[in-house]
Amino acid sequence: MRIILMLFLAIMVFSCKETKVKSISMKEDVAILANDSLNGRKTGSEGEKKAAKYIAKRFEDLGLQAKGTNGYFQKFSYKASKNPHQEAEFTSDKNDSTETGENVIAYLDNKAENTVVIGAHYDHLGMGGEGSLYREGEAIHNGADDNASGVAMMLHLADSLQQKGSPKKNNYLFIAFSGEEEGLLGSNYFVKNPTIDTKKVSYMLNMDMVGRLNSENTLAVYGVGTSPILKQAVNANAGQLKISENESGVGPSDHTSFYLADIPVLHFFTGQHEDYHKPSDDTEKVNFAGMEIVSNYIFNIIKDLDSQPKLPFRKTKNESEAVPDFKVTLGVVPDYLFSGKGMRIDGISEDRPAQKAGLQKGDIVVKMGDFEVTDMMSYMKSLSKFEKGQTVTVTIDRSGDLKEVEVTF
Structure with missing residues (x-):
């Protein structure tokens, strides 16, 4: 039924100049x-x-x-x-x-x-x-x-x-x-x-x-x-x-x-x-x-x-300027909506370091090597400290339990 509906709408839009959708x-x-x-x-x-x-x-x-x-x-x-x-x-x-x-x-x-x-x-x-x-x-x-x-x-x-x-x-x-x-x-x-x-x-x-x-x-x-x-x-x-x-x-x-x-x-x-x-x-x-x-x-x-006049503009701190350069990636999709301590993983990329190390969606990264991870910025700063081929211990919070895994970048 949905396919029929889509085809019908597409025909109306692309072919029928007089018909109003x-x-x-x-x-x-x-x-x-x-x-x-x-x-x-x-x-x-x-x-x-x-x-x-x-x-x-x-x-x-x-x-x-x-x-x-x-x-x-x-x-x-x-x-x-x-x-x-x-x-x-x-x-x-x-x-x-x-x-x-x-x-x-x-x-x-x-x-x-x-x-x-x-x-x-x-x-x-x-x-x-x-x-x-x-x-x-x-x-x-x-x-x-x-x-x-x-x-x-x-x-x-x-x-x-x-x-x-x-x-x-x-x-x-x-x-x-x-x-x-x-x-x-x-x-x-x-x-x-x-x-x-x-x-x-x-x-x-x-x-x-x-x-x-x-x-x-x-x-x-x-x-x-x-x-x-x-x-x-x-x-x-x-x-x-x-x-x-x-x-x-x-x-x-x-x-x-x-x-x-x-x-x-x-x-x-x-x-x-x-x-x-x-x-x-x-x-x-x-x-x-x-x-x-x-x-x-x-x-x-x-x-x-709507009742306000033209809104005044105000400059904000450009947070992207503070993002450090890094040579490696963990291969995860961060949960940008997470407001707790650490970096919560919202997705795992295939054949990347996180997947190979056994990390899972929902894991919260709280430490990488010697560096504490408290939020997205500290996570990125930690990544900037590592080189390709390096193996580090990553500490994660998995459903309340702290676990250590070895990750090779």
Whole structure:
């Protein structure tokens, strides 16, 4: 039944120019964007172009104005990078070494003085390659959580912000960013080539991986220190959510581009998991009830801030500048929502040191060699002390019992 529904929706979107798509749920949006037919939405690929057309059609059906440079689209050319989340290298030269991505941009004009930007990246890793944690060859990386979930939530908010009783004291610019996995390309390009007056932007909201709300209802919110009023709004509207807050406006997602342009930001994130950057990040693993909770929470923040004038910007400590260089990795996915002592493991990469040493999901690393591990920063500082080929004793807390294991990097 679900396959029939997806095919029906796809036919409506891609073929039927006159038919209006109505009342599409976040689940249906995720299912289409994370469908195998889009081949993982790699930046510049045919699959990503299909996804862009789908998002543009959704914007059109929602009655939003086109705000790109060519209708809903804003194209950009760049030199492909092998280092994810590095500074963008744009170019106007078209040759064999350049790629083309395109942001999809729409506008809700409430005739207000200021505008709120609501964004989510829609690209992913395609068939794998650089950035993938899958070690068994090429496979479609559908990216249901990363980041079909964020795009679906953005579209849901676009619909909600047009309903009766919704906040009207700001305009809203909705952007589906391309090239995030290649180094925040789309958001970087937009900030440098905006299609609205960015001096009138009050703040920016970014949804990246919001589809795996855990059983503890823990939601990470980054950027709470980028304006004096944000911390209060974030916590006052938490409801049933447990908020794990972070002051910094810098992180590995598109809000960083706006923060660096002196715009207050909030980034919402339900946490990494064992399917991160793997082919197994599929629609059936998304927590759609959790997505409703997160979407309602973000909507309440927007309502709370609606009566405020343009938010003042405040610089925060750039925590990424303090991250040490290290030559080795443990081969785990950290639990970024964990607030206890140590570094809790949320996933194990195949054929890497942690797996070979017998570490498991849920283990909490509390010591590496002679170095105590109390949080993510101390964990990374510990890693920076080791060399490839070195064997060290790692102490873990496994269900309350301390164990020592030998790890060879």
